[in-house]
Amino acid sequence: MSTHQGQLFAGIDWASKTHAICVVDDRGAIRIRFEIPNTRKTFNGLVTRLTKLGVEGVAIERCDGPLVEALLDACLRVFVITPRQVKGLRTRYSGSGAKSDAGDAYLLADVLRTDGHRLTPLTQDGDATQVLRSLSRTRKQLVEARVGLVNQLRAELERCFPGAIGLFARLDSDVTIAFLRRYPTQHAAARLTQARFAAFLRRIAYCGRKPLEELFARVSEAPPAGLSADEADGHAACVLALLKAVETVRNQERELEAEIIERLHTHADAHIFTSLPKAGHGVRAAALLAEIGDVRARFPDEESLAALAGVAPVTRASGKYHAVGFRWAADKKLRNALIDFADDSRHVSPWAAKVYNDAISRGKRHPHAVRILARAWVRVIWRCWQDNTAYNPELHGGAMQIAA
Incomplete structure (x- = not known):
């Protein structure tokens, strides 16, 4: 997102009772600041107000909920900046890292103004x-x-x-x-x-x-x-x-x-997820489908899906220091759905069993080995999902090598 003169950016600090809203201009000056109660009626008023102001985008800390749905239904561009990112950005605006609802709303709006080109707008899945x-x-x-x-x-x-x-x-x-x-x-x-x-x-x-x-x-x-x-x-x-x-x-x-x-059986993407080994035609396949979604543009490559699911490790390197660690910043519901599927798939898929056993033989503990297997499955699932085709072990190179 590029910034042009006269543009406005909104930030919403979400809370259970009241939401703090801040709107800044292209120079970072506060144009308007207010709070609204957490009710559906006030959401409609907020959407109308932001639409009349002509904001370029809205930054918020969560990706779902009635407020986000109301913003997306009004065709406003919504950008998610996670609470973990917000926590790290507070020192950018205050040396003490102090927190306040109004301050976080301003932070969200201003980060959208300065770093909007690094963010991807939220896309809404279909009703099904x-x-x-x-x-x-x-x-x-x-x-x-x-x-x-x-x-x-x-x-x-x-x-x-x-x-x-x-x-x-x-x-x-x-x-x-x-x-x-x-x-x-x-x-x-x-x-x-x-x-x-x-x-x-x-x-x-x-x-x-x-x-x-x-x-x-x-x-x-x-x-x-x-x-x-x-x-x-x-x-x-x-x-x-x-x-x-x-x-x-x-x-x-x-x-x-x-x-x-x-x-699930009436969903357009059901054939993709029900074809996966041990996903079945029930709640496991439905959980995978629901958490991954149906908007292909949300995950342009397999790495983006693996990162959001938290099954790809985080590498930290500085000078001689090099460490690979657990990815804490992830969609936990998506991660749980993938881990649950991957852990059970190894009991029926020889390829999955080999990936898991190889990880165990390298000294990995069970949770780590299952995440490695889930990362391997992400490559397969993403390809099937993008091509809108069911999983076929005979077309899966890794599975065919094991079978041979």
Whole structure:
């Protein structure tokens, strides 16, 4: 972006309650400065005001959210300057590096004025991709909430029913929930006989992975020492409440998963991501598609995608000093989607397994080896994505060498 006389540049310091806005001219002088509350109604007023001023671009610290969507819908050019970059730039305007909302808004606007030619404007994905991204991220949040509830349930069972922990494969499985709903504490299971326990397992259609005698020995253990019947009743109420919460979150998670799969199959780029090994036709392929997006111009080369995903290392060199380190400045959601896919792909792809094993043999730890594999997959995914073609192992040179 080149600066011409009379141009205006806006900076927005985003916050959860109020946003600070600063508009500067081509010489860096402040033309206007104000704040707005974080409401959809005020976003419309802000967009109208910036459009009338004719700002050349808007700099902000985040790449998504209702405010960014409102700016993009109004065809304003939006540039993202990450919080990490802003932190490093503060000393450029103040020797103390002091922080204030108004100061950060000015910093964003002025950096856009002076360094706009180094920045790439934000491009908006299609509606189908944005919806898929929202669904995928919400489902992931529900998974995290369910894991937290299961951990709480495990902690509660350690106090009142330690024999139920590890009784079945998972604490949030249908068979475990059915059993704990009937017998939430060791006291409640004290009157259980082996015959009645066998009948109960048949009723809930237990697969029989573990022998009946082993299961019964666990549930018929003596109650924890010092736990009275009244205390057991209180713990039972806690266990039942947590079971209900786990079941509710799990059901909503499944509903979202079904919605994700339905929308994935109608997406124009679905054939690219569902063709990847172990990506499948479900949430993993949807997460990859949603986080990478559908705007090809956003990643003109594979290096830009690898850098944003945080799977390319950062090299620091000065004189005799040379170090290669972990890339902290990255899109963490994109990185998590790529790492999750890469880690599982090595179990079915001989090429992926070789890349991972070679990294391990060089002394890399598991997380580092998976990032190396993810970087290798980025080359393949980016090429398929740009060419709008499905992944074919027979056209993948590395995979064909392994097969030969």
